[in-house]
Amino acid sequence: MDSKNKKNKIENGHGKRINPDFEILPAVDMKNGKCVQLVQGIPGSEMVSLDNPAEVALSWVARGAKTLHLVDLDGAFEGKRKNASIIEEIISRAKPLDIQIQIGGGIRSFEDAAKLLNWGADRVILSTIALKNPKIVRDVSESFGKKSVVVGLDSKNGYVAVEGWTEISTKKAVDVGKSFEELGAGYILFTNIDTEGLLKGVDVRPTQELTESVQIPVIASGGVTTIDDLFELKKIGAWGAVVGSALYTHKFTLEDAIAALKSNV
Template identity: 75%
Template sequence: MSFQIIPAVDMKGGKCVQLVQGIPGSEMVSLDDPAATALNWVARGAKTLHLIDLDGAFEGKRKNGAIIENIIERAKPLGIEIQIGGGIRSYEDAETLLSAGADRVILTTAAMKNPQIVKDLSESFGKQAVIVGLDAKNGKIALEGWTKLSDKGPTDVAKQFEDLGAGYILFTNIDTEGLLKGVDIKPTKDLIDSVNIPVIASGGVTATDDLLKLRDAGAYGAVVGSALYTDKFTLEEAIAVLKK
């Protein structure tokens, strides 16, 4: 499959927002209708949507479930793939979302605290349904909505989750996320080279050149948020550049 540009639809308090480095209260974008926003990306060429319940990520309890279900109901008949994260803390949480029509669930804090959940979900739903999200700050894995740092680095952790059955790694470089200053390709490239499963990159994409760098580094795709929402480039422009 060709390199995927995956628009982010991050939800907080029922709105679609973009935070600076995941910090609550730093909203640079706040839109009232996340479902309409998601469907707009689909209309403009997105093949995959990245839906994040930020309330769930910060508080451990998903609060935007009805909006997410609405997006699934409207996007799935159009052939759109949907990956969901934020507040998925248990097997049952993930099962609920996958049974509702999500193609993939993103496990971050839950995977780090209970790695067995990755194996269990992979065995039940197939490895392609399981994304392990590794968010790194200063070279260390961040947890619980990026509010805590572990003592582990992303490459070793990624290998462990690959062995447990993860189908994808979602790697977010918090050091560049939301700053609109471009990607730092090295940590992403190091992670891509350390595993044999697809790596989706996130954090720092500011120009279409960043997408080309990630593609050429071997990434499966890139989650793009702030750059699209602040018109650094359009989704149509990005799709066109990657076809050349």
């Protein structure tokens, strides 16, 4: 068996294939034209606020990022895409470098999703709209391909949170994840609200439950504070992890994390 096939056969002990090319997706969250990091997603809780999000995004590319995770917070909070010109600039500058772009925040219709994909985004993150109108997942998947659809599931104590995390539904994240896989989602972005933005480390159990229940890639989000957290997420079968506050507050560097993960295949 050659080394490539051997790597592809690695499993985590629960039958879930481990992604040897586990990705770190730097978060570029945009609000009022700035790159910000919020605590627990609460408006006004900015722990980081940087000018020129496009330059911030391209700096992550220069440091080794292969995929950028863009979030239009104004779109999410107000339904207005105030950061459209910034998003277009990031896409136009990153795509020639063969960088993948996934974007969420304020996608409220098929037309919104289609516009972002037609701008050149590789994947759109469907969160609230997917829960309210699951058919949109199938519509986007059939029109743009399965890999264009990321369903965003935000979870607290294993249950899906809605309405900007203000309400906890009676639906288990695992069950919802399975249903969206059947509808044609290509990825699930799983955010553990219990740890999001707190810089206190990850709790891998909810993510592991999901990775063991679906076949599509699961991108983890929430709580990554150390490179060891990334190792733990990789070990339980996550495809990659969105990292925001830990990078912006210099808990570790992107270069060091990429190098450590490569040496830990």
